[in-house]
Amino acid sequence: MIIAANLKTNLTREKTAKYIAEVESFLSKNSISEEVFVFPATSSLNSHSGAVVVGAQNAYPTTNGAFTGEIGYEQLEEFGIKTILIGHSERRHIIGETQEELVKKFNFYKELGFKIIYCVGEPLEIREAGFDSMMEYISAQYEGIDALYENLIVAYEPVWAIGTGLTPTNEDIVAIHAELKKKSSAPLLYGGSVKVTNAAEVLALDGVDGVLVGSAALYAEHFCTMCEYAQSLSK
């Protein structure tokens, strides 16, 4: 299974290094062989070797150049980063990235062979419009994306469940994942208010190949416990 921590705009470089070391040591002591990813803030990226795969939360589709405030492949390559999150709801809805921009980013990092965790998910008003409208909205987020890309992982994250403590019902997660599995056979993660208290339940659901965790992952101990749950449930 796949357990991913998105640290968002949290933790300093020093605290991130400690965090990754703690997770690494836990995985090793407990012989955990699940796929574990950590996405630190850009300023905390660093080279890492071990079981934890460190990825970028974002990067611009360029090797280098005049793109003030952005980083490109050259800055990722320095640290051996070959994994990237694309399409996270905070990038879509807060930063305002369009599908067209995400497609460019996807294609650029795909060409470089990156592992891509591509996020999709609907806001509350779309969810309230019913299942068909919701699936139509999510389908549009697959437009221009190579769903057959061999290094693709998809994360379904309802926008209204992110950082809110709200989650869809288990039945809803299973139903939506079943629909999304028709679009891509890539591993499919669930994200949105996954905590140490519900992670085992979510991980056990049909069609859930792992979780993408934000707030709760900031506690290394909680994140490690989720990795342990994944190991014991491994399917």
Ligand SMILES: O=C[C@H](O)COP(=O)(O)O
């Ligand atoms: O990338 C992670 C998701 O945005 C989930 O965040 P959350 O666990 O704080 O709800």
